[in-house]
Amino acid sequence: MTHDKRTLAVHAGTRRSQYSEMSEAIFMTQGFVYDTAQSAEVRFEQAGDDEFIYARYGNPTVRMFEERIASLEGAEDGFAAASGMAAVHGALAALLRAGDHIVAARALFGSCLYVLEEVLIHFGVNVTFIDGLDLAAWKGAITSDTKLVFFESISNPTLEVIDIKAVSTLAHSCGATVVVDNVFSTPIYSKAIELGADLVIYSATKHIDGQGRGLGGVILGSRKIIRGAIEPFMKHTGGAMSPFNAWMMLKSLETLDLRVREQTKTALGLAKSLALRGDLERVIYPFLPSHPQFDLTNRQMGAGGTVLTIDVGSKARAFAMMNALEIMLISNNLGDAKSIVAHPATTTHQRLPQDQKDLLGITSGLLRLSIGLESEKDLLEDLNFALDVAFTSV
């Protein structure tokens, strides 16, 4: 019997101890004991799925989180990491060798860009950056020497939607592995594996925790890649998730579907209302018919996600608006129950030179809005008030 995501999010991966506890236990232990010297020897020779030897390799609470999120994603297996970046770096470093070629979409989260441009290049990996929306560019850049392609399924902060199926088909025709950073889609709207992704990565820090408490990440994919390539690299290099954070993320998965769908509904409502104001230079939301990849978004996700982006025309106006907000908080996280506003040009993307900002459409008036669980009416009042203040004062 196959179950819906709502059901899997509550039950999948649960392991009960001899006490039959209702709520999943936190196994706050780094080690495990063996009855005899012989059983320790056997465990080290062939630790099975239910057997643990050291928390850097695996832990029962961490394993519950991995199994629950893998089942939500429709992946065979997963490996949890200390943060989203430990997952991105771990997946890429585990799969790549000096001399390998990779093709990546240019619009990337700043730290992903650092891993590709500053870390992997120093280990002899050749990286080609392209415009992820341009299928001809993917086709031109991927060759029989390409080992891997990497992209964010929805880019930050301009919300460009990349065609997972088309890029995966091109990559697979050349034997390349497809790695997708899927944060903005969330496991709720993701069909990435079905569409051809070999590995799907989440920063659990975002929607999965969704309450701003802790860092986490996860790499999802086939059992062969996860246990064959990812696990050996991760367990020996130390990017493991702590059992406490795994417990927090595991319990958060129970409400992920409800939170993400509600936040998405509010984000769509706000995007429509803000577009009607008529004074904003841009309102970008993947599920507005005006979005250039609206049809693709509909096929690939069936929803627009919890983030929308607006352009108010200038930095001065953007700052005036942010400072006039009462409910929405100024921060750089996203996916949280609390609505958050960020000015990418001066924070998350400050490091980028101006020509890169221009190329990525990160204008001085751009604001990224991460929509939380507050009421849509209150958020719209907050936004309209702050925008009115900004447009009258600047």
Ligand SMILES: *Cc1c(COP(=O)(O)O)cnc(C)c1O
């Ligand atoms: C936040 C984020 C990351 C990094 O995750 P951390 O948990 O902060 O390490 C990577 N990719 C994307 C798209 C993100 O939004």
